[in-house]
Amino acid sequence: MSEKTRRARALSAGAGVAIAALALAGCTTTSTPDSGSSEGGTITIATTNAFTSFNGDTPEANLDTNGMVGYLTGVSGGLGLGGFQRLDKDFSVLNNTDFGTYETVSEDPLTVKYTINEGLTWSDGEPINADDMLVNWAINSGYFDDAELDPATGEVTNGGTQYFSLAGSTAGLDTTAFPEIGDDNMSMTLVYSQPFVDYELVNPIGKPAHVLAEKAGVSEEEFVELLKTLPEGNPAAPVPANETLKAAADFWNTGYDVTAMPTDESLLVASGPFIVTDFVPEQSITLGKNENYKGEMSPAYDQLIIRFIGDANAQVTALQNGEVQAIQPQPSADTLTALENANATVHAGNQLAYDHVDLTFGGVFADANVREAFLKTIPRQQILESIVTPVNPDAEVLNSQIFLPTDGDQYTTAVAASGYDQFTEPDIEGARALLNGATPTVRILYNTNNPNRVDSFRAIQQSAQQAGFTIEDAGSPDWSSLLGSGSYDASIFGWVSPGAGNAALPQIFKSGGGGNYNNYSNSTVDTLVDESQVTVDADALADIKVQIDTATAQDFYGLPLFQSPGLFADNGSIQGVDYFGGQTGIVWNAQEWTLAG
Structure with a gap:
């Protein structure tokens, strides 16, 4: 509902809606693609809103640009390029079978099994396995919460604890029992006590388990063991917060918010084909190839620079001057006229x-x-x-x-x-x-x-x-x-x-x-x-x-x-830009773009 945006299962305001926030227009280093080559090089685009957080799944960071970066790097907690599913142009679900598979084992009770492919690693080389699915299930199900919330304000009224602050909702996953983990630690099975209308959109991959464990001061093994032994939260009988889980949750809630390129590289760990390599506040964010990505969506070019230009006319000027190759400006009659005068290719829709x-x-x-x-x-x-x-x-x-x-x-x-x-x-x-x-x-x-x-x-x-x-x-x-x-x-x-x-x-x-x-x-x-x-x-x-x-x-x-x-435009120097009316905007198929050779 820029618009603010949340998990694929939520509005972004940013779900069901993304909130549109215009960022300050700023200058950033521009790159020129290799002349006459369709391999390698840099693609630079412009969007309206500034990047503020590597975790766009909290209410405070539920902005569309944050969601775009999460989508490309695979750690958004929603549909994206580094988990089980993404959306096609017509909003149908595409399964990322190079990451893993999921199957409906039973419809009564609804039972779904997720299996990660062997040999996959995070961008820092750590293995991707069921530990990561279990941790993200805990985040999105609210299983350990024992807080009673005021129905009007959402404030805790019983002294209990709400660990993770979600921009979306725990609805659906909050009806699941504690997951069954496969013997090889590569699968997770969820059993729902009720039908769930959006079960096929559940992607149990988000932030890496080993990073959250480190921020909580324990090993990944210790963190997972804690989840397996900690009782389910009971709002009728709240208990003191578990310090380790609270530490992990506190970091998840605010630790990914940034005002500069982080020196802590664990914030950048990715599962998708892209990884953040640079960030200039209020100006741009740069994504390169994740060399440890083993799927089929690795881009042909070397890096993607997303510039934050709040003014639509400034975006058009940057496109015309070749400073950027594609833009997603706020639509207006003046913008359309300017794009026509600039001989740009326009991609428009609702x-x-x-x-x-x-x-x-x-x-x-x-x-x-x-x-x-x-x-x-x-x-x-x-x-x-x-x-x-x-x-x-x-x-x-x-x-x-x-x-x-x-x-x-x-x-x-x-x-x-x-x-x-x-x-x-x-x-x-x-x-x-x-x-x-x-x-x-x-x-x-x-x-x-x-x-x-x-x-x-x-x-x-x-x-x-x-x-x-x-x-x-x-x-x-x-x-x-x-x-x-x-x-x-x-x-x-x-x-x-x-x-x-x-x-x-x-x-x-x-x-x-x-x-x-x-x-x-x-x-x-x-x-x-x-x-x-x-x-x-x-x-x-x-x-x-x-x-x-x-x-x-x-x-x-x-x-x-x-x-x-909605409105996208390009200057003909890249191929593959296509209109998409959902949250991820212009970058929905960025992995498929190529430089015009």
């Missing part, structure tokens, strides 16, 4: 992403009448026409928090049920009537480096003031780190989906969810979200989603604004 306004439950918006009044002031049609229509004349105001117009009949059904379409144009008089003379102050958070978000804020500010609201500008270039901080009342940002799965539902809409930054809590929705994760019938699942969508509208949760257009 993103599985949407911009939205969320209201924080509590404070000024504790009163449903005030929430409804504020939503009545949002000029959604005006925002659409200023931002999206120039790029996509057929675009319409978005009227669902879950479905997109490209979902066809499901979207139409959801709109008819929810009533979000009643908020297309402002109703200032209706808002004034609900306020009944009150003049509430609303602080709005948005990305001040993103022209589209600035335009949305100004349009909302101007309209809401007419109804009696006092609007305070809480915009910040560091907006993503402020989400959920309580320093604002409404937020404008975007979610981008990985393109498959249903993990966005617990991530965003469940009480205490990893992406539930506005403290939304509805017990009926919580029940529906839980049902969505165990419902495998497509029609029944769609109906549950419609019910969740309708409930958010009735609660005046906020308003969806528009489905985001």
Whole structure:
């Protein structure tokens, strides 16, 4: 929902949605590919957002650029190039059989076995085996957690421990028993106590077990033995946190966040075909070939430089000047015109992403009448026409928090049920009537480096003031780190989906969810979200989603604004760039690119 992005099973806000944050434009060293050669050399591209963390699976680091790097290096905890699966252009699942295989052993109970191929190693030469799968299962299942969380705030209320802070959700894996590990330590079998709608998207490979063990002060063998002997967490009877597991979790939660190229090379350990070799904050990150990678996706070129250029015009200029060979700018009519003038090859389409306004439950918006009044002031049609229509004349105001117009009949059904379409144009008089003379102050958070978000804020500010609201500008270039901080009342940002799965539902809409930054809590929705994760019938699942969508509208949760257009472009010096509307953006097939010889 740049957009912020999370595991393949989550939205990136960054899942079901990625959040788009514009990075500061900066200069970096540029490289010129070997003339006339299609082998070796360097490819340089530009994206909007800056890189901030080698672990994009936490709520604070759930940004699309972090997810791109995790995807290429194979340590994102989601679908990628260094685990069991990735997504094709049409969002179908591609199995990475050069890494391993997985099979459904039984459907009742649901039992899935993962087997890693023999002889694979991490980039530092350490073997990849079931230890790594077990550790990542522990991270993503919440098996050892014994914390009870406040349904509204997500805060621990019983003195227990929540070890790993996930941007996504433990839904699905939290129903699995402790895994069965194969005698050769190369396989892991998961047994679910309930059906799990997204079980085929579970990739039990993320951060290396030996690195987390080292950060916890123990050997890999000792760390794995701890997991095998530590009791399952019980929120009804919390116990003091295990110091070793807590140390590993604390490092996983924050230790991968960086503001400079790390001197600790263990942060760079990769399983995929790429490995990070350099990082210049606010400017660029460089990936080279992982020499220990044994799969079929090693690139033909030597290194990939990703530059962070927040300004779309600056991206086009860099492309035209040959400083970069491909770009993923924020789409606009001006950008398209500039690309046409630059004779660039344009790859455009819809993103599985949407911009939205969320209201924080509590404070000024504790009163449903005030929430409804504020939503009545949002000029959604005006925002659409200023931002999206120039790029996509057929675009319409978005009227669902879950479905997109490209979902066809499901979207139409959801709109008819929810009533979000009643908020297309402002109703200032209706808002004034609900306020009944009150003049509430609303602080709005948005990305001040993103022209589209600035335009949305100004349009909302101007309209809401007419109804009696006092609007305070809480915009910040560091907006993503402020989400959920309580320093604002409404937020404008975007979610981008990985393109498959249903993990966005617990991530965003469940009480205490990893992406539930506005403290939304509805017990009926919580029940529906839980049902969505165990419902495998497509029609029944769609109906549950419609019910969740309708409930958010009735609660005046906020308003969806528009489905985001997507845009890539290249200057003809590389081959293989192809449009993809999911979280990983332009780098989704970077392993297949070649330099034009």
